[in-house]
């Protein structure tokens with residue numbers, strides 16, 4: 100059966116791609132294609148940029164308060180259409196409805212943050228910086244901005260970017276993952292219904308061809324990216340070479356350090372959710388446990404019993420804890436990681452490879468998997484797996500745990516489980532990771548803080564949303580002014596003033 104082809108969204112309207120390339124979108128729970136996505140070409144990108152460029156002057160002139168009101172209306176429409184957005188997320192990504200609802204909520208919180216933009220755009224002011232001289236700063240939009248997003252959060256990650264960008268007076272082009280584009284197109288319709296002028300927000304589903312056209316386009320001033328580390332590095336280098344500002348968030352290998360003084364039942368519950376929620380396809384998933392001293396044996400046993408109890412199935416079915424992986428190819432890649440862990444001598448405590456789901460044989464499922472006694476030279480430690488595989492390494496001291504985490508090239512999220520304030524403080528202070536949890540397994544910052552990692556998890560300087568997002572999407576300008584009365588006008592000096 101021929102599947103329907105989704106449109107692009109340019110200048111406030113759905114329109115077909117000018118090219119012929121398309122790709123299947125699958126429902127990972129059934130393994131069946133459900134619709135097709137266009138793969139935008141250079142001409143499509145040109146049209147999107149032209150629309151965003153044309154809309155920019157009028158949008159910039161729209162006062163921040165009016166922009167905020169449109170976002171308030173958009174927020175109400177997102178709430179009103181929650182079920183539909185949750186369904187689209189679960190249908191194309193595979194995550195459970197509850198998890199899709201949570202990620203939608205976190206995204207809506209960024210819209211709520213962005214509605215405060217009249218306050219957020221206030222600059223600084225100082226009088227008498229010289230005799231009769233005052234100074235103030237302005238935060239002004241950068242122009243046409245573009246966002247390139249991954250498959251694992253079809254709603255939330257785009258919402259990390261565009262509400263803040265457009266609140267600040269920019270226009271925006273979103274290039275969602277070609278695996279999950281439907282929710283982005285639906286959000287474009289809701290923005291139109293909220294009163295957003297045509298051209299301010301555009302969506303071009305596509306792949307590398309569309310991305311490369313955005314990276315090289317002289318009218319695109321800023322690129323926000325979230326995805327894997329190799330692509331993040333490429334985006335950062337290419338966009339910077341074309342003179343753009345860039346924030347490129349990459350992959351992760353998040354460690355949880357569990358001290359022997361921790362509440363091990365609490366830690367095991369928290370880590371089971373953090374490792375296997377969304378089938379491990381979260382950039383903030385805990386994929387690595389570092390068990391310190393005597394914590395090891397009891398913790399591994401508690402993790403094994405909890406993981407073995409998880410209910411696997413289609414994300415839209417009630418009572419399911421963990422859905423499928425995104426594609427058959429990704430499921431096979433994760434299986435190969437499990438093979439390699441076994442071959443390299445890690446102890447396989449729970450093996451998800453044999454999972455059978457009667458009635459869902461074609462879905463891209465893999466059961467929860469747990470490895471113990473993993474070493475840092477093994478492939479399953481060195482690489483991001485992005486699946487339901489939790490590995491445990493053992494060390495003797497907190498110091499050794501901190502050294503291990505800091506030696507890892509990634510630095511997205513981490514957590515420590517302990518009852519000791521001294522341990523917690525030392526960990527938070529010395530760890531080289533952007534987001535740190537203390538007895539909190541997935542320390543995703545709320546919208547009014549900023550989200551981002553360190554090292555190979557972030558290329559660029561500024562994190563997303565919160566005030567760092569506002570700074571990324573604005574240029575600052577400092578105005579120095581003097582209004583001398585006639586009697587105060589002295590002769591022009593040729594030296595720099597000393598007062």
Ligand code: NAD
Pocket residue numbers: 247248249250251252256274275276277305306307310311325326327328330331333348349350351381382483485511552556
């Ligand atoms: P990906 O890097 O394959 O794709 C991300 C985006 O880049 C997609 O829109 C894709 O179309 C585009 N893309 C892919 N290959 C490209 C290329 N060669 N040139 C130009 N563009 C290209 O990532 P994914 O598989 O969609 O998402 C999973 C990854 O994202 C994981 O590594 C995960 O850790 C990471 N991630 C990171 C964060 C974070 O906040 N740091 C958040 C979510 C996901």
